[in-house]
Amino acid sequence: MSFLENDTASKERFNLLLLDPGEIYFEDYSVFYYPSGLPEHEAIKRKQRGHLKICSKSVVFVPKESQYPILKFPLRYVTEVDEWSGGLFSKIDHKDKMIKVACKQTVAMKEKNILSPYVFIKEPSEHIFSLNYVVVDDCLPQICQLHRASTLPHTEQNAMINAIVLSRRSRVKFNTSWLEDLYENIVLETQGDRITPLVTNPGRIMLTNKILYFQPFNNIESIPVIKIRLKDINRLIKRRFLLRQIGIEIFCKDGSPCTHLYLSLSSPELRNDLFFKMKEQSDLDLELPGQEDMTLRWQSGNISNYEYLMYLNSLADRSFSDLTQYPVMPWIISDYSSSHLDLNDSSVFRDLSKPIGALNEERIEKTRERYREMPEPKFLYGSHYSTPGYVLFYLARIAPEYVLCLQNGKFDQPDRMFNSLLDTWQNCLEGAADFKELIPEFYSPDHPDFLYNKGVTNFGIRQDGKPIGDVDLPPWACSPEDFKQSLRMALESDYVSSHLHHWIDLIFGYKQRGEEAEKADNVFYYMTYEGAVDLDSISDPNERARMEIQIMEFGQTPKQLFKTQHPQKFQQPCPQSIVQCTQEPKERNSPTPENSDDMLSTDTDEDQTHSTTTVFDMQELNNLELFHQYTLHKDSVTDLCLARDGRNIFSVSQDSFLKMYSLEEQRQLRSVNVSSMALSSCQLLPDNLTIVVGSWDNNVYFYSIEFGRILETLIAHDDAVSDVFWINKILFTSSWDSTVKMWSFTPPSPSNPFVPAQFVGQLDHESGVNCQCIDSNCQILVTGSKEGQIVIWDIRSMYQLTEHNLHSSKVNAVTLSHDNKRILSSGEDCYLKVLDIETGTEIFVKDLQDQIMCFMWCGDLLLTGSNSGELQVWDMDRGQVVVKKSLHLDAITCIDIGNNTIVTGGQDKVISLWKL
Template sequence: MEKDRFSLLLLEPAEIYFEDFSAFLFPLDVNKHDFEKKKQIGRLKMCSKSIVFDPKDMEKPLIKIPLKECMKISQWDGELATKITPKNNVVAVDCKQYVEMLAGNVLAPYSFVAEKHSFLFLLNYAHVADCLPQICQLHRAATLPAAEQNSMIAAIVYSRQNRVSFDTLWLEDLYEKVILETQGSKITPLVVNPGRILLTSSRLYFQPYNNVESYPVLKIRLPDIKRIVQRRFLLRQVGLEIYCESNSQVTHLYLSLKSEAERDALYQGLLDQPSVHLENTEQEMMTLQWQNGVLSNYDYLLYLNSMADRTFSDLTQYPVFPWVIQDYSSLKLNLDDSKSYRDLSKPIGALNEVRLARLKERCEEMSPPKFLYGSHYSAPGFVLFYLVRKYPHYMLCLQNGRFDHPDRMFNSVPDVWKNVMTNMSDFKEVIPAFYDTEGVGDFLVNTYGINFGYRHDGTKNGDVQLPPWATGPQDFVKKLRDALESDHVSNMLHHWIDLIFGYKQTGSEAKKADNLFYYLCYEGAVDLDSIHDLNQRHALEVQIMEFGQIPKQIFTLPHPQRRTGIPALMPTGGDGSAASSEMDERSTLQERVHSVSCFPVWHSFSTLKNIAPFQTHKEAVTAVAVAGNKQFVVSVGQDSLLKMYSISEKRQVRSVTLSSMALSSCIIMPDDKSLIIGSWDNNIILYNMEFGREMDSVRGHEDAVSCLAWGNKNQILVSGSWDCSVRVWQGMAEGRRIKPSSSLIAQFDHDAHISCLSVTR
């Protein structure tokens, strides 16, 4: 275990941790002579539903006392009270049950001690009068029914948090302009940690109210932000997920705000900042990239999950992936045999015709609202069923300090597949980890050596049993990934997308596809804000959270099929006719995907032979040039990158970031060694390919440089801009520094943005 053992995962899901106090724990029967020997020093942590004592001695267990199990919390009035501490600074907690966690610093099921016990805590620095009223107030809330308890805790939390404002001493730059300050929570699996959110002109800050995080204030530079997604969190549109550059200090942050209006205000505030430049992830473009092989099946499914409000930060809406293989018994997996694959046109519950018939019979006998499946394909319990070996602390949090019965755990891949094919209440799909080759199958291995118990046949639960065709976890995941990216799955995946994210998700099409789940699974099935009865609302929330949720519907029409084995572009026939309607279709497609960040290198335009597909940029390619006696392909893109590809070596030889904004154009100089590049940051850049460095940069226009052209005869450079002007420059051919005062020889003003340039002799 880690040195700092306490975490929010030791509390109930979404329980709030307020603050802690330095304290000594000592037994009730202590006397003044053995007090020093029997006391334990540690931290007493005050939480919304429990008190936790975290001893400094790592071998001793953490003690959690649920407030609902407490009979009395008071200032101690024992005989030795004033002798031990003159100010009688001791809190006495009498309880019916307490929990011991992480005894011996070993991750294991918690020990529940069901006996009356008294705990005495001597506060070292804080005074009883300062903390006891707060603890007693929380204790009173714990005696209420669950819904009323949550309401009272929310009021306590609101009152405490309103007395705190963001500490501006944490600002990186004193000249930052504050745009917005609000309350919100940082969301991680099973944990909601509230704090203050501050947006300035250069950074986004999150300051937690407590000291449980590894940082006092989390800071994100606005230029590092690449994606911002509005999310549904706990059935309400209050979530905001922020993705940053992989090399930034913070790569990911999921926030939940008080209301949809506050969430939208923060979202718009971020978008309004000039330094925020988001990646282009428009749905149509991503689908086109996937159709044409630019995006893998794995990455496209991750994208669709994100668009459908599925995130790794929320177990109630975790990304869902399909079972694609149905052969878990052969000694060798044959990916060329269609019989090895599951039918992706049917939901998991409809694959077994016999079981489906029984489910339909049961459905017909129901009173409305009717459903086929009484269990879901994705829920928090199912996610942790697969991930218990990798994240055992999540399972202990979700299941109140216990692991599942050894026979019900994820023990064998073949057994799980058999169960989802035959069991009348098991219809779960899988999670991305099954296809994540970077994870190398670590979720299948009992890395922590945890004692999960013994199965009914006496075998000890250890690593997950794999099918015979897998030599180990890494090989298992690699073969599943190969299957996911196979032509067979590529040709069928759109059917599964229709079921999970598309038009077969709801309504009559769902009924035709045997894809009906309990009505509370569907987005918008119930308006929780309109339910004023606290107990009824709480019951609905718990039911929905535990059962699972349908992803947000993102397609209302049949999803297009992926193109596999696309032929190369063909020239017109000898009679001048076009090469059939496929040419027309592909021409239209080319127009639609003009900014796709991958292009082929052609050998000869007379035969149009594609010699090397060149995966270049993360975003749209804006310009391409051929340099070095036709030995290198140079490209620039909206990802701010200049890339160079060697035709002879068939590999990328250079990748350089030249700007904080998109690059719009590039021109090869007559010396065949230099490039002139236009940028959206208003600059014209001179780059030397031979030495691989930027030689010069000059502010060429008052707005983005949109296009460049070169006049060979006159040796002039012409630049166009969004500032509605065209400028003519000279002296570039010698590779000299660009000096506007001497190089600028003419300017032509237009009434609109310049989009294209050409120079004639």
């Protein structure tokens, strides 16, 4: 979306772009204008009907007939403004109706309604106006007050204008006759500004329980009051405006009368008040922002690189409505001279690990030398990669009026305009002060017209005698449409996908600031960074004005989104139509690859359970049906496991019993009172004859199915055992005593009698360990604590690798992804999160408003059991629930899978079997 899509103001002959940036338009009066420098009879004959616009820094006459130019009288050049009297015999002297404006410089604009550079008439002149419907006293005092302000120094002038604006605002109330419904309840009324590119228009904001209203203080809008029905709003975003958190951007559904509105308020408190009061209204039904899963979806290939970059721009307060924070996109291609673009050739791509300013080694070395000799605060680049001027440099052909507004009524020199892709790229590589990146229009599928000159605007003649025409494209592009398509293909290419995270680190991430920015040659002037300047704390008006100009003209660095390295995109998304479910013994860890080596011994994987495979057709998941239910326990079921032949289910409970249930006979085969306290976890070992059970009595029990007795009681911990897991002859036991212990244990067999477990090592934590997960290669252990920490351990060295505070309270469950690169966790705080291990980035964060108590991988699907008793099937590549089944009356606490069967146990004491 370009800001020009919703641009209606510039289509009107008079609009706020004709004023200085930030200038306020107050009101207008119907007048006749008598052209200056003519005899009276001739002036009467040529009088022009029109409107006199009173603005904070100028008076503007807009003739009704478009053949005449709009005349602007900057107040700083006005020498006199007063009531005019033509003398005794004057035929144009209307008592109390005449105003004279004497000016040293007049600006003529849009003659014959042709947009061209303004004409500055630098000679004294007098201009006579007769008021049609009011008298002199109705408008002259206001003009004189503004004229007096123009004679003051810049900061004092702005202070006086602000006082005038505040005075007018205090006198203007919202006109309640514009309310659409007598039964609307007024929720909030306040003052605010409507923000559009280069323009700020003050007005009155009214929020009711049904509609948001904006009433401008002037009549510049095509409708007197902008109305947005709350039910039409689908996105509501807080924004940073001029480095202050005072903006709010509103997006509406397609087909809404008003599709977009950007407002700024006077303080963060007022902005937040409006934001939260809007969210409290029942009519407001916002789309889920999707922010919690966008990185995961991008990594998995479910959204494009373009979509992800646009998402990051929005998250970093970049908006099409604010040219100082326009969305920024990277240069991708470095070859603009070849006749053919080969996207399989890595040499045609720009190095995304370096900022634009560091791509040329000779230039960056000179820049570093200057940086080393510079006093604090140091910076490498005096200009920025995104400024209003750079945005309009690219868009001049479709936004010429914005260019004239920004550049004081002038176009740039023809040879300095955006004439050639090759020349622009070369200048970005070699220019002493040119470090600009690109904008979304280069990659969006629509709007190739910014590369065309449709001949409506005359931008001038270049030194080679050619007029400014279309942008010169590289030889490999036959048209602007073909050029944009090639750029988009390059942006989505494998090379860019595998390197784009480096550019994200520079623009939005950990290389944006501090020591890492210095290492990456990515240091800009300190005032471009969020938080570097607190404008509200600056009392000196001169200093504040200087900083506001710096912010407006020299660019702003996006909000920093990532403090650690951004994860890399996966090369290929996982298949979506069919997924394979691999059953491991008590598989709460990641799915097993083909080869998994024991990192603590030289044993092969023959001691591990041989997996069986169940194929789930995605289209058949909704046919998941309840097959059987039974209740054997007298308290909550805490864990269960399904025998590999699918005939028996083993379960443990807080009632301290281990139960064995036959699915064929549908009856209980064993009931063992293992302990005097609750049992927490169980696992059937590969011999199919031994079950390991953890208990709240601090012990681990080894129960023989064959002999029907407990083979060993292992006094394992000083507090309750929360989980047991065996893999590759190593038993891992976690406990509320803040430890995980490792034990060497080989399951008994006819040739190997039972040998008690031997202690191997201990991993100390700062709080009780509630859950654990081991990767299939037995290299990494992940634990979840009772205080919300996720800790990652190297099993061989028994060394803690990293710790992450992912949850605000107890971690209910953890597991690893297929490739062991991501950790998925759920917590008592109702959040489901995915952590990228390499970078420490939370790539998926979702508040479910309900706890996930347990989960288990099934190929690319994740089965979860919720606190409300709902079995959910998640497609984690998309971060979406694809199936929901409810039968348990209380929390689902455990899940196991095998032989086209899903088994769940709950706090309602029930065990349920689900079949496809």
